[in-house]
Amino acid sequence: MSASAQAASPPSRTVLTHGRAVWLMIAVTLMWATAGVVTRHLEHARSFEITFWRSFFTFAALLVILPAWQGRAVFARIRSGGRALWISGICWCVMFTAFMVALTLTRVANVLVTMALGPLLTALAARIFIGHRLPPRTWVAIVVAGLGIGWMYGTQLGDGLLAGTLVALCVPLAGACNWTVVQHAHAKGHDVDLVPSVLVGAAMSTLLTLPLAWPFQANAHDVGLLAFLGLFQLAIPCVLSVLCARVLKAPEVALLALLEIIFGITLAWIGAGEEPLPSVLAGGALVIGALGFNECLGLRDRRAAAVALPGTR
Template sequence: MVAVTLMWATAGVVTRHLEHARSFEITFWRSFFTLLALLVILPLWQGRAVFSKIRDGGRALWISGLCWCVMFTAFMVALTLTSVANVLVTMALGPLFTALAARIFIGHRLPARTWIAIVVAGFGIGWMYGTQLGDGLLAGTLVALCVPLAGACNWTVVQHAHAKGQDIDLVPSVLVGAAISSLLTLPLAWPFQANSHDLGLLAFLGVFQLAIPCVLSVICARILKAPEVALLALLEIVFGIALAWIGAGEEPASSVVTGGALVIGALVFNELLGLRDRRASAAPLPGTH
């Protein structure tokens, strides 16, 4: 899972080294190369059954695919509009948005610790947004906000489907998302401006920054507990900011450091307490075997 977060974190620094590709063209090529990689990886991993899963997945799988499409597209567009740190810190709100979505649409009760984390993280993001009103970075941060919102929607749809007895495999829905993203951004990406250098970097993003780590993260999620996955996923923020700083000279603004510290601190607090509560509830009572 640590390796997965490191691969995810390469998006920012690699994007900063593109020469001619811009905005929607970047999104198109990354999604397209992700699609090609998954068309090879998934049949090798799951056999031809992966295509029948897509065909028989129903409405929930296609909604999940649309959510992946939004995440793929908004993430790359946001990177072209604002700093890597802004995008990654904003994306870190995913678990809290997911908790709120589960409370509103599925009726999951939220413990007090999660409400506290939501409030603290909200202050952190509010601080970031407030300091960006005059520097032209707010648009990119708002686009980045689409990523955790789509992620929360995706999780809610999957959980709702599971509650109705429908088993949705998230990996095929990633393939669907990559395909939809490629189709939607193709007209916006034309005419292409990327040279061979750019295509090589974008192919790297499609294969090693997205396709492979997405598959590995699904495998990790079957072994690790949800809070452990959520905590380890936060390493993407640390790795991503560090790589962009070292590899592209993009130093994070002080407002991002302050706001990001509040967001990450709130998430760590929430997930650690959640993990402790789960372990306590799973422990045998005294005198039992």
């Protein structure tokens, strides 16, 4: 989620101070982190049905939230968004679908640690497809994070968890593709509003998983939990993260987004008794450490540049 939140969006009247944006982003990561523990308390819903209901309720929520926030013109922007917006919608569809399917196949910690690769995969995609030059610190971070993920994957070859972890890898890959498409469109003078593209992605995910979810098995308890995920774990925090990204710098957003991993693993451990494997904790420490190191140095470089050029922000 966080890797794509920094793309351009229409101006908003909402004004956030830096401190409030930080606290709001922390709240956003806590909302994102509820997916694992809530999924573990479902009674009958399984696999694609879980994805269908969450995507459906996200779509329904955004149909209300977006016109209230941006006016009915948001639907005109979808119609005139062009190819980039629809490709972005496909990327969101992949992220929504792969994330929930992965949670049904493997442990919460495996999914969240794999998703942490998002910013580094995004940087690599920008280098390959857009030509952005990467500083040495980012190359080091990519190598270290790769070692961490390789260690985590290698220890899962015989325990049946690797399939879910590989599905989870689709999430940061789609996120990297999403960001690259948005940045390429921006370079061509066409800004993509990511919030309407989330609506498009939710609609696509709903339609894609409907035939795979039938016949429905979820009871009222399950549907209530999945409605919670659609509204409070996805729709609302997606909108709030866009607001935060207008105030916070990209490294700050990436660093704060790491809290989702800590919150998510902790909630699943405490709320569902799902203890993370030692190999996942070790691999995750390498991934989080590499990402944190890279983003902290990036933030320091930005601040140094701002001091050197007082007219910049």
